[in-house]
Amino acid sequence: MNQAILPAATRLGTVQLNVRDLDAMTRFYQDVLGLRLHSRDAGGSRLGCGGEDLVHLILDPAASEAGRHAKLYHFCLAVQKREDLGWWLRRLLDSGYELQGLVDHRMAEAIYLDDPEGNGIELNWDRPRSEWRPWSEWLAMGNGPLDIPGLLAANEAAGPRPELPQDTRVGHLHLHVGDLAASLAYNQVLGLEKTAEVPGQAIFTSAGGYHHHVAFNVWSGRGVAAQPQGALGLRRASFVVPGDALTPALERLQAAGYPAELGGEGLLTRDPSGHHFLLRAA
Numbered sequence: 001m002n003q004a005i006l007p008a009a010t011r012l013g014t015v016q017l018n019v020r021d022l023d024a025m026t027r028f029y030q031d032v033l034g035l036r037l038h039s040r041d042a043g044g045s046r047l048g049c050g051g052e053d054l055v056h057l058i059l060d061p062a063a064s065e066a067g068r069h070a071k072l073y074h075f076c077l078a079v080q081k082r083e084d085l086g087w088w089l090r091r092l093l094d095s096g097y098e099l100q101g102l103v104d105h106r107m108a109e110a111i112y113l114d115d116p117e118g119n120g121i122e123l124n125w126d127r128p129r130s131e132w133r134p135w136s137e138w139l140a141m142g143n144g145p146l147d148i149p150g151l152l153a154a155n156e157a158a159g160p161r162p163e164l165p166q167d168t169r170v171g172h173l174h175l176h177v178g179d180l181a182a183s184l185a186y187n188q189v190l191g192l193e194k195t196a197e198v199p200g201q202a203i204f205t206s207a208g209g210y211h212h213h214v215a216f217n218v219w220s221g222r223g224v225a226a227q228p229q230g231a232l233g234l235r236r237a238s239f240v241v242p243g244d245a246l247t248p249a250l251e252r253l254q255a256a257g258y259p260a261e262l263g264g265e266g267l268l269t270r271d272p273s274g275h276h277f278l279l280r281a282a
Helices: 022-032 082-095 135-141 148-158 180-190 243-255
Strands: 011-019 036-041 044-048 053-059 071-079 101-104 108-114 120-126 169-176 193-198 202-206 214-217 233-241 260-262 267-270 276-281
Touching: 011 022, 011 169, 022 036, 022 044, 022 053, 022 082, 071 082, 071 233, 082 108, 082 120, 082 148, 120 169, 135 193, 180 193, 180 202, 180 214, 180 243, 233 243, 243 260, 243 267, 243 276
Parallel strands: 011 053, 071 120, 169 214, 233 276
Antiparallel strands: 011 233, 036 044, 044 053, 071 169, 101 108, 108 120, 193 202, 202 214, 260 267, 267 276
16 A cells, blocks of 8 residues: 555545534434434534434534635535435425535535534545546536435335434545645645645545545635634534554644644544544544
């Protein structure tokens, strides 16, 4: 294995969000998105689909409004079967919740919406890798409209089910940053490889040839300030990696001058735009 690259088994883990209204946000992730409440206390709620936590809401009444600085663009919750994206779509349509987009990305189908505090969410189903078209073709063709009737029919054919399966996961993270080159340099030291670029606008990176684990764009403005501590929204995102990948990643980050520390939870680090990451052993 190339010690400068994160292993193909790398995946996203729990997304932590700073929230002001814990009750409203918990209700949204439970009642609208259909996640299961794993645990709750005065400080926050942990939600998922019966396995590991997918979303950890952390109460911070003093959290500052997300301004024109680096911040979360969206995070992706992904299902393994197309009928489960149809389940999500049926649930959202029945609830009347406002959707931001219904898109066929060629490699994946996606539903976009915001939670009550403005965090962007993508709900996603990946087509099999054998069916993925080259990024160059996607960039040339652009996105297509989502096949709403097909998704609803797939859900109907699968039959009634009260919740999403346990293998629902966090698929990727997409961030607003101030400098594409600086963010790419950091992600490459972290161990991700560039998979695609919308010139001058956005870059996509991944481990193991996935279409993207982390993307970043300058759509909030080139040169915007780093995300401040205590801002509303993304608090920390995590990667789950093989245990023997932690020390090489720590050494790469420290050698390049990036913040990095190995502790009880795993490897804690921060990108040039102030986004915090945890790499933890699988």
